[in-house]
Amino acid sequence: MTPKFQRPKIGLIGSGQIGGQLALLAVQKQLGDIVLFDIAADMPKGKALDISHVLPVEGVDARISGTSDYADLKGSDVLIVTAGLPRKPGMSRDDLLDTNVKIMKSVAENVKTYCPDAFIIVISNPLDAMVYTMAKITGRPKTPVVGMAGVLDSSRFRFFVAERLGVSVADVTAFVLGGHGDDMVPVVPFCSVGGIPLTQLLSQSEIDAIANRTRQAGGEVVALLKTGSAFMSPASSAICMAESYLRDKKRVLPAAALCEGEFGLHGLHVGVPTVIGAGGVERILDVKLSSSDQAALAASAEHVRDLVLEVDKRL
Numbered sequence: 128m129t130p131k132f133q134r135p136k137i138g139l140i141g142s143g144q145i146g147g148q149l150a151l152l153a154v155q156k157q158l159g160d161i162v163l164f165d166i167a168a169d170m171p172k173g174k175a176l177d178i179s180h181v182l183p184v185e186g187v188d189a190r191i192s193g194t195s196d197y198a199d200l201k202g203s204d205v206l207i208v209t210a211g212l213p214r215k216p217g218m219s220r221d222d223l224l225d226t227n228v229k230i231m232k233s234v235a236e237n238v239k240t241y242c243p244d245a246f247i248i249v250i251s252n253p254l255d256a257m258v259y260t261m262a263k264i265t266g267r268p269k270t271p272v273v274g275m276a277g278v279l280d281s282s283r284f285r286f287f288v289a290e291r292l293g294v295s296v297a298d299v300t301a302f303v304l305g306g307h308g309d310d311m312v313p314v315v316p317f318c319s320v321g322g323i324p325l326t327q328l329l330s331q332s333e334i335d336a337i338a339n340r341t342r343q344a345g346g347e348v349v350a351l352l353k354t355g356s357a358f359m360s361p362a363s364s365a366i367c368m369a370e371s372y373l374r375d376k377k378r379v380l381p382a383a384a385l386c387e388g389e390f391g392l393h394g395l396h397v398g399v400p401t402v403i404g405a406g407g408v409e410r411i412l413d414v415k416l417s418s419s420d421q422a423a424l425a426a427s428a429e430h431v432r433d434l435v436l437e438v439d440k441r442l
């Protein structure tokens with residue numbers, strides 16, 4: 128008998144540090160069946176088996192499998208891509224471009240063949256260049272390819288604010304826009320604590336210090352870990368986006384989405400406020416920024432444009 132209902136299928140391309148964490152969180156949130164893919168032969172099968180043994184403890188029914196065959200990703204509703212090298216201490220995300228463009232090109236060609244309908248969330252770095260590579264090769268229209276950076280950068284900002292003020296993280300909202308690099312733009316007027324503008328609670332110099340720490344936070348983690356980069360928080364952020372899509376939650380989330388005029392940006396995937404629901408990136412909230420934030424966003428987008436030109440030379 129053909130089953131009447133099916134769980135959503137979640138494909139994870141890259142089953143390393145972030146990939147494994149993505150699978151665990153997807154199980155804990157009961158998002159659906161999971162396929163872990165990696166070019167490494169047995170490792171994704173090992174992670175799938177390990178995570179399968181979590182299911183009885185969590186009381187979750189799902190199929191978890193590991194593979195190195197792209198055909199097994201067919202029918203995925205959502206793909207989360209982490210294939211690629213992470214940085215080492217002292218490296219910038221942009222230093223990964225040469226290696227990771229080659230990896231993303233091969234991933235994107237296979238995604239185009241096997242998963243033409245999936246909603247794609249890219250995490251690999253340099254993020255903005257990787258989203259562009261995926262969108263260009265798959266030829267996807269506007270909504271189905273998006274980059275995860277803003278949820279994480281905003282979460283870092285929110286955490287530092289909550290820690291500084293001694294308040295619940297749940298009450299701190301923030302938006303960090305622009306590219307996923309040192310010129311990302313924490314939009315301070317959009318940051319509030321229980322609805323109170325942050326500027327009423329912290330001095331400008333304290334806010335600047337938090338903004339700077341947010342920009343450097345990924346590097347701070349890399350320097351402490353010594354091998355690899357942040358993996359729990361990127362996974363959590365991408366799962367937040369996948370959940371909003373699969374459950375049609377229409378969360379308002381900053382994400383690297385294709386701008387076609389929004390914020391004065393044209394033909395670029397840049398971190399902007401989006402609404403993510405069953406339609407993918409259903410909307411970009413093209414709101415007015417202060418002139419200094421708008422200028423900072425434009426400068427960050429110029430950096431993304433430079434990266435895109437570098438990608439084009441390599442494709």
Ligand code: APR
Nearest residue numbers: 141142143144145165166209210211212213230250251252
């Ligand atoms: N196809 C599929 N997987 C690949 C490919 C490929 N062509 N090339 C490499 N991989 C896999 C590796 O085998 C590895 O298991 O990608 C995985 C990456 O995992 P990690 O090295 O553990 O890196 P991770 O910490 O998960 O970060 C992945 O996300 O945040 C970014 O900067 C980070 O670019 C990095 C990516």
